[in-house]
Amino acid sequence: GNSVTQMEGPVTLSEEAFLTINCTYTATGYPSLFWYVQYPGEGLQLLLKATKADDKGSNKGFEATYRKETTSFHLEKGSVQVSDSAVYFCALRDTSNTGKLIFGQGTTLQVKP
Amino acid sequence: DAGVIQSPRHEVTEMGQEVTLRCKPISGHNSLFWYRQTMMRGLELLIYFNNNVPIDDSGMPEDRFSAKMPNASFSTLKIQPSEPRDSAVYFCASSPTRDSNEQFFGPGTRLTVL
Numbered sequence: 001g002n003s004v005t006q007m008e009g010p011v012t013l014s015e016e017a018f019l020t021i022n023c024t025y026t027a028t029g030y031p032s033l034f035w036y037v038q039y040p041g042e043g044l045q046l047l048l049k050a051t052k053a054d055d056k057g058s059n060k061g062f063e064a065t066y067r068k069e070t071t072s073f074h075l076e077k078g079s080v081q082v083s084d085s086a087v088y089f090c091a092l093r094d095t096s097n098t099g100k101l102i103f104g105q106g107t108t109l110q111v112k113p
Numbered sequence: 114d115a116g117v118i119q120s121p122r123h124e125v126t127e128m129g130q131e132v133t134l135r136c137k138p139i140s141g142h143n144s145l146f147w148y149r150q151t152m153m154r155g156l157e158l159l160i161y162f163n164n165n166v167p168i169d170d171s172g173m174p175e176d177r178f179s180a181k182m183p184n185a186s187f188s189t190l191k192i193q194p195s196e197p198r199d200s201a202v203y204f205c206a207s208s209p210t211r212d213s214n215e216q217f218f219g220p221g222t223r224l225t226v227l
């Protein structure tokens with residue numbers, strides 16, 4: 001079945017550091033891929049998405065590129081801020097056309113001033 | 114615009130009691146999802162509806178859990194009887210259509226079963 005694997009957290013960085021959160025997936029076909037972010041005490045919000053191979057999703061300084069060869073969708077940001085502290089979820093759309101999203105376990109990011 | 118609305122935001126109850134969680138999706142959205150989030154199991158899809166009809170309830174843990182969507186603007190998730198292991202944050206999300214790429218999440222209901 002389809003699945004998503006994320007690097008374990010927490011990831012602790014100093015402000016202005018470079019961020020990478022790894023995400024790999026297993027799926028039949030070519031699913032759409034997403035990163036969602038959950039700020040403390042809130043629900044998840046879509047951060048960025050990519051719907052086909054080699055697409056790059058970007059938003060708020062975050063980027064992720066859909067790599068079919070390595071079945072990966074790593075999240076990157078060149079310079080993190082304290083306000084980026086949150087839990088980040090990688091997800092894919094289930095290729096069985098049910099409309100379901102399959103989420104990874106989430107990675108907690110803590111950015112210190 | 115109002116987002117997904119969930120109530121209550123917090124619920125504390127005793128084991129054996131019935132718990133009802135409520136969700137109002139974004140107006141015009143045809144798909145509604147119920148998720149459960151715990152530290153141990155992460156984010157799990159419990160059930161989802163399309164046009165008020167349950168499409169996939171394979172994530173519902175057991176018969177103690179039930180969900181309904183009597184109309185396009187309201188859904189409930191009921192746990193009867195509740196158990197301490199049901200303690201979690203329950204999220205409702207909606208999307209415009211079944212094939213939409215974005216789901217819009219509510220703020221969640223934090224349930225504690227003593």
